[in-house]
Amino acid sequence: xxxxxxxxxxxxxxxxxxxxxxxxxxxxxxxxxxxxxxxxxxxxxxxxxxxxxxxxxxxxxxxxxxxxxxxxxxxxxxxxxxxxxxxxxxxxxxxxxxxxxxxxxxxxxxxxxxxxxxxxxxxxxxxxxxxxxxxxxxxxxxxxxxxxxxxxxxxxxxxxxxxxxxxxxxxxxxxxxxxxxxxxxxxxxxxxxxxxxxxxxxxxxxxxxxxxxxxxxxxxxxxxxxxxxxxxxxxxxxxxxxxxxxxxxxxxxxxxxxxxxxxxxxxxxxxxxxxxxxxxxxxx
Amino acid sequence: xxxxxxxxxxxxxxxxxxxxxxxxxxxxxxxxxxxxxxxxxxxxxxxxxxxxxxxxxxxxxxxxxxxxxxxxxxxxxxxxxxxxxxxxxxxxxxxxxxxxxxxxxxxxxxxxxxxxxxxxxxxxxxxxxxxxxxxxxxxxxxxxxxxxxxxxxxxxxxxxxxxxxxxxxxxxxxxxxxxxxxxxxxxxxxxxxxxxxxxxxxxxxxxxxxxxxxxxxxxxxxxxxxxxx
Amino acid sequence: xxxxxxxxxxxxxxxxxxxxxxxxxxxxxxxxxxxxxxxxxxxxxxxxxxxxxxxxxxxxxxxxxxxxxxxxxxxxxxxxxxxxxxxxxxxxxxxxxxxxxxxxxxxxxxxxxxxxxxxxxxxxxxxxxxxxxxxxxxxxxxxxxxxxxxxxxxxxxxxxxxxxxxxxxxxxxxxxxxxxxxxxxxxxxxxxxxxxxxxxxxxxxxxxxxxxxxxxxxxxxxxxxxxxxxxxxxxxxxxxxxxxxxxxxxxxxxxxxxxxxxxxxxxxxxxxxxxxxxxxxxxxxxxxxxxxxxxxxxxxxxxxxxxxxxxxxxxxxxxxxxxxxxxxxxxxxxxxxxxx
Numbered sequence: 001x002x003x004x005x006x007x008x009x010x011x012x013x014x015x016x017x018x019x020x021x022x023x024x025x026x027x028x029x030x031x032x033x034x035x036x037x038x039x040x041x042x043x044x045x046x047x048x049x050x051x052x053x054x055x056x057x058x059x060x061x062x063x064x065x066x067x068x069x070x071x072x073x074x075x076x077x078x079x080x081x082x083x084x085x086x087x088x089x090x091x092x093x094x095x096x097x098x099x100x101x102x103x104x105x106x107x108x109x110x111x112x113x114x115x116x117x118x119x120x121x122x123x124x125x126x127x128x129x130x131x132x133x134x135x136x137x138x139x140x141x142x143x144x145x146x147x148x149x150x151x152x153x154x155x156x157x158x159x160x161x162x163x164x165x166x167x168x169x170x171x172x173x174x175x176x177x178x179x180x181x182x183x184x185x186x187x188x189x190x191x192x193x194x195x196x197x198x199x200x201x202x203x204x205x206x207x208x209x210x211x212x213x214x215x216x217x218x219x220x221x222x223x224x225x226x227x228x229x230x231x232x233x234x235x236x237x238x239x240x241x242x243x244x245x246x247x248x249x250x251x252x253x254x255x256x257x258x259x260x261x262x263x264x265x266x267x268x269x270x271x272x273x274x275x276x277x278x279x280x281x282x283x284x
Numbered sequence: 285x286x287x288x289x290x291x292x293x294x295x296x297x298x299x300x301x302x303x304x305x306x307x308x309x310x311x312x313x314x315x316x317x318x319x320x321x322x323x324x325x326x327x328x329x330x331x332x333x334x335x336x337x338x339x340x341x342x343x344x345x346x347x348x349x350x351x352x353x354x355x356x357x358x359x360x361x362x363x364x365x366x367x368x369x370x371x372x373x374x375x376x377x378x379x380x381x382x383x384x385x386x387x388x389x390x391x392x393x394x395x396x397x398x399x400x401x402x403x404x405x406x407x408x409x410x411x412x413x414x415x416x417x418x419x420x421x422x423x424x425x426x427x428x429x430x431x432x433x434x435x436x437x438x439x440x441x442x443x444x445x446x447x448x449x450x451x452x453x454x455x456x457x458x459x460x461x462x463x464x465x466x467x468x469x470x471x472x473x474x475x476x477x478x479x480x481x482x483x484x485x486x487x488x489x490x491x492x493x494x495x496x497x498x499x500x501x502x503x504x505x506x507x508x509x510x511x512x513x
Numbered sequence: 514x515x516x517x518x519x520x521x522x523x524x525x526x527x528x529x530x531x532x533x534x535x536x537x538x539x540x541x542x543x544x545x546x547x548x549x550x551x552x553x554x555x556x557x558x559x560x561x562x563x564x565x566x567x568x569x570x571x572x573x574x575x576x577x578x579x580x581x582x583x584x585x586x587x588x589x590x591x592x593x594x595x596x597x598x599x600x601x602x603x604x605x606x607x608x609x610x611x612x613x614x615x616x617x618x619x620x621x622x623x624x625x626x627x628x629x630x631x632x633x634x635x636x637x638x639x640x641x642x643x644x645x646x647x648x649x650x651x652x653x654x655x656x657x658x659x660x661x662x663x664x665x666x667x668x669x670x671x672x673x674x675x676x677x678x679x680x681x682x683x684x685x686x687x688x689x690x691x692x693x694x695x696x697x698x699x700x701x702x703x704x705x706x707x708x709x710x711x712x713x714x715x716x717x718x719x720x721x722x723x724x725x726x727x728x729x730x731x732x733x734x735x736x737x738x739x740x741x742x743x744x745x746x747x748x749x750x751x752x753x754x755x756x757x758x759x760x761x762x763x764x765x766x767x768x769x770x771x772x773x774x775x776x777x778x779x780x781x782x783x784x785x786x787x788x789x790x791x792x793x794x795x796x797x798x799x800x801x802x803x804x805x806x807x808x809x810x811x812x813x814x815x816x817x818x819x820x821x822x823x824x825x826x827x828x829x830x831x832x833x834x835x836x837x838x839x840x841x842x843x844x845x846x847x848x849x850x851x852x853x
Contacts, residue, residue: 037382046482051466068382068463069478082371085380137401183481211483244371323601413599419565420593420670421660424583435602488816 007257019140036249039066039078040088041154042183042230043113045069047203047271056265057256059068063249068108070155079103079235082242086250087235090183104235111256111266112231113275115158116205117222118188119144119197128198132225136166145196150179151189159199165227199260201230201275210272230276234258258282287497291489298490299497305466305475313471313498315384316458317451324399327392329440332403334431347404353397355499358362358390362460365390369461382463387471389456395447402446407432429478441510445503451501472498514541515563515577516668516700522571528600530567531557532724539702539717542694545709547704549721550734555704556596558721559670561701563593587673589616590667591602594674598657600645605630605656608645612664629663630656632692634685651682658686662693669693669701674709683707687714712802712811722770725851732784733771733821734853744849751794751817758792758847766852773823778812780833781842791844796821798839801830814841 001034006045044050045067050206054065060069068078072091078084080103087104089095098104111173119137125142127135139146140163148171149156156179170176180187184204189197195217200208202223209216222228234257256262258281328361335346367373369381369389380386383446414435418428433440456475462469472495477489517539519740524532525803532554539545547555560566561573564582580586592612598609609626613619629638633655640656648656661669671690676682687710695700705711711718720727720732735749735757740746742758749757749769759769781795796816803810810830813822821843825835835841 042481046478066382066465066468068465081373082376185483207483211485242371266480349769364643394599411535411599412596414558415593416565416593417584417601417657418615420563420595421594421615422588422664423615427615437602496667 010279013071016018016035026280028152031128034246035064035066036086036246036253037084038086038088038253039069039075039084041072041075041090042067042069043090043201043203044088045274046207049269049277051264052269053262053265056261060256060261061115061249061252063252065253071151073152074195076103079237082237082244083095085237086253088232089154089235089238090230090232091157092231092233094157095235099235102238103241104252105238106254107235108254108258109280109282110234111263111279111281112230113202114202114223115155115199115228115230115278116189116220117197117199118205118218119221120193120195120217121219123221125197128221130222132162132222133166135222136162136168139197140166140168140171143174145176145178145191146171147178147180147191147194147196147198149184150181153184154230155184155199155201158228162199162227177179188218197221203271206271208275231280234244287485288489290486291493294486294490295377295493295497298503299494305470306491308467309470309472309475309491310494310498312384312387312462312469313452313473313495316462316471317393317448319385319388320395320451321444321448323388323392324395325444328396328399328443329403329433331396332400332440332443333407333433334398336404336407337429337432347401348440350397350401351405354401357395358394358454358456358459361393361457362457365393365457365461378397381399381461382465382469384462387458387469390461391451391454394454394457395451396449398450399440399443402442402443403433403436406443407437409439411435422493435511438510441506441513445506448506449499452495452502515539516541516575518574518577520572520574522561522573523770524561524566524571525569529648530724531846532561534558534571534724534726536727537719537726541700542698542713543698543716544691544694544701544703546715547702547721548706548708548711548718553721553722554722555721556655556672557724559593559672560703562668563591565593572744575853582713589664591668591670592664592668593732594654594657594661594672596672596676599654600648600653602645603636603656605643605645606639606641606649608656609660609663612660612740616664626659627665629659632662633659634682634688635659649679651678654678655682655685655689658689662689665697668702670702671705673704673706673769675707701720708800708811708813714805716805718835720805721802723768725853727770727772727774733773733819734773735769736767744810751809751819754815755794755817756808757794757834760852762846762852768853769850770853771819771821771845771850773821775845776821777844778814778823778825778829778833778835779842779844781840791846794845796841796843798835798837798841800837801835810835814843816843 007278040050050067058064068084072089072094073090075087076094076098079087079098089198117132119127121267125138125144127138148159160170178190178196184200185208187198188200188204188208205220230282234254236247236254237245239245239247263279265276269277298299337352366381368375369378370376370452371381380389410432411460415428418431423431451474455477458471458474459477462474464470464474472491476488476491479491517630518535519534522532522534523530547558549555561568564580564584564587567582568838575587578586579754601611604678606626609629610622613622613625626641626718630640631639635652635655658674669690678686690701691714692699737749739747739749746758746760749759751757794816796814798812799815800813801810808827809829811822812825812835
């Protein structure tokens with residue numbers, strides 16, 4: 001009888017979990033059939049591009065797709081560990097290394113958006129409208145606050161490239177150089193609080209602008225430079241490295257993304273009424 | 285900060301309009317936590333009894349280890365479970381990475397030390413005369429175990445409440461092991477993390493309120509159970 | 514037929530010896546009283562008799578057989594009511610029914626629980642559904658007793674059952690436990706300070722002091738400080754100025770114990786001729802109890818701060834016309850005093 005009462009406790013939890021599993025499996029979760037797992041960067045998911053794009057792919061091919069949006073570093077790691085089938089990322093140097101090590105293959109450019117340098121409208125370092133390299137030098141020498149992601153993300157890597165192109169040592173412990181260690185939007189907020197400069201992708205800036213009711217504390221000061229382009233590529237994980245990956249489906253996704261339908265959809269995609277990505281797929 | 289107020293209205297709208305994405309996240313949260321709680325109670329209560337009731341070599345050392353595990357950071361558990369469940373890891377074949385049972389395994393690891401430690405403490409704190417009473421009324425070892433656990437049921441319930449709270453609200457394991465995949469492994473907490481990173485603070489608050497509501501429901505039913513036993 | 518045979522029991526908690534009992538037999542359907550000050554080993558002895566613990570050395574035979582704790586041979590036959598009653602966190606009914614339930618003997622359960630409660634003077638109607646926490650101390654003790662009585666045990670061990678309860682409860686507890694022997698031939702072993710009950714009802718009274726049994730009365734312990742006296746003996750000055758003389762102790766022993774069976778009681782002024790090795794103390798009779806056998810009287814005598822309890826023959830008590838308040842002299846041979 002005592003055992004019986006203890007059982008009640010267990011049964012209570014068992015029923016709880018059991019009933020939940022039932023309700024859940026009757027819900028949206030149960031997609032059967034082919035399923036492709038993709039690792040991608042937060043920017044593609046946060047902007048809802050994938051929610052907009054992927055249903056068309058599934059309708060056309062019958063391949064369901066799930067994605068994990070994370071930093072570029074972790075996305076590449078997931079590919080290396082064979083936990084995903086395909087990558088959609090934007091860190092060309094690291095991608096090439098990834099392919100060279102045999103983790104991925106057939107890297108294909110899909111689209112780009114761009115980075116912009118933003119800062120307070122007073123612009124104390126006077127960088128507005130200048131070339132990126134000059135702007136970085138001006139910020140570095142004026143020692144006005146600059147907020148960096150500091151998280152080894154694609155944006156962070158791009159920022160370090162910019163310092164190098166400007167022939168500047170990469171700052172680290174300088175008092176004006178703040179490393180937030182957070183996501184892009186949080187980093188912009190930090191920069192706004194500090195009235196500092198930062199480098200951001202245009203998508204996140206549009207988001208920030210709209211959250212700030214189009215009265216942003218930070219404005220775009222430098223844009224359009226060649227080096228500011230942010231190239232996205234798709235890379236199927238190499239089946240020779242990971243025997244379990246769905247290479248065929250990954251390849252199908254890659255081809256579809258580069259095809260006219262997806263490229264058209266990407267061109268028309270708008271975030272808060274503004275175009276964000278420019279398709280530039282390599283054709284086979 | 286109008287997004288707090290916005291959060292309240294949005295939370296109401298989400299629940300009211302049966303927003304499928306929200307309900308999917310609620311379902312994922314409850315499934316993972318429910319599985320984890322069931323597993324950790326089934327494992328933890330007997331282990332806690334053994335640890336609290338018997339005297340054996342290295343008991344103190346084991347106790348210290350269990351107590352230390354109470355401080356396990358969820359991100360760390362997530363990382364370890366990811367390493368184990370990764371397709372390259374030792375249990376990769378099981379295909380549990382980025383699934384609800386995978387999250388549940390990690391959350392079980394999170395809640396197990398809580399259940400074990402608090403059950404052991406409750407059993408240790410039980411009156412010495414309980415043991416004499418049970419023995420002298422004719423109980424055998426199995427009955428002594430069952431009756432002792434039933435005597436300390438409120439302590440075990442407290443352990444369950446504490447562990448449920450931690451498991452429901454953790455984000456590190458769900459994010460790392462679950463992958464925050466929409467419609468599949470996105471839980472309320474990982475959704476909050478995502479919405480926050482997207483700058484949708486109001487939505488983040490709304491989801492946080494939804495989670496609080498779930499915790500409230502769970503605790504009300506546990507309080508009801510407490511009164512009945 | 515003896516229920517228990519104790520053979521050379523030496524029991525230790527860690528390094529500390531708590532019991533040392535040579536040979537004791539407890540007959541079936543008897544009532545055995547255990548007396549002795551707190552810490553004298555009564556509770557420990559009861560735990561050994563209940564087979565909750567196993568003696569470190571020696572053996573306790575139960576119905577002629579050697580048994581170990583949790584053994585099926587005794588589990589359902591012997592039950593102990595511990596000193597501090599413990600009720601499980603459930604209703605009175607469930608507490609009383611517990612033992613029967615684990616025996617899978619649940620026929621007429623309700624009626625039997627009612628009967629057991631009635632036996633300890635609790636109204637089944639109003640008490641069955643009560644929570645464990647809604648009882649007074651005396652009621653708790655009685656419910657705990659009912660939980661044992663319902664088992665119709667072969668042996669019922671009671672550890673100070675009336676120590677911390679009201680007099681009404683105490684009377685009911687005594688009645689109920691005596692009835693168990695009358696109805697089912699239950700063997701009772703009772704540790705108690707209730708002298709009257711002891712000597713009125715017990716067939717045998719075992720006197721325990723520091724884990725040892727004393728025959729013929731309760732040993733009386735005396736602690737230092739000591740001073741060196743004549744004839745290589747030690748002396749202790751009592752509170753009223755009298756002097757107790759004891760032999761020198763062996764190494765490491767600290768307390769002197771006066772064995773009452775070696776004492777001689779006379780009226781003051783009528784002392785027999787004193788031998789050189791006999792000393793005398795004066796005291797006052799405080800209590801007299803006629804034992805159940807009708808032949809012997811337990812006599813408590815206060816000597817300064819000491820209380821010495823001696824078993825005297827009834828005719829001797831009558832001859833001396835002893836009554837409480839009577840002054841007596843106690844003759845003793847210092848060499849009979851033992852050290853522990």
